Amino acid sequence: MENMQFQGSSSVIKSLSGQECQWCSAGSLSSTTFKGTEAVVCDRCGTPAARFW
Template sequence: MEQLVESEPSAGTVVDALVGGNCSYCEDGTLVRDSYKGNAAAVCDCCETPAVQVWDDDRA
């Protein structure tokens, strides 16, 4: 019997899924790939609010 193995999405996959979308905090912004407090993030190019940031598990 074949087993399905679920893999966790990478930081790039999660961030890339949001890049180009509209900011939910302001009316004029678009989400761009950036960093936020040293983490990979999708950040609004207008209000600079992060929509998502992904922490590096190795830093724990």
């Protein structure tokens, strides 16, 4: 089950990376960590678009 969860989060991260931030419209989303978890975060405003625990 844990492996399936990782694969799902990876595909979401890949699909969101590079998209325009919906909160500030000035930045783009990139794969990183946010507060110690896997995430996709805006490179301009720092808002996470998705986080995975």
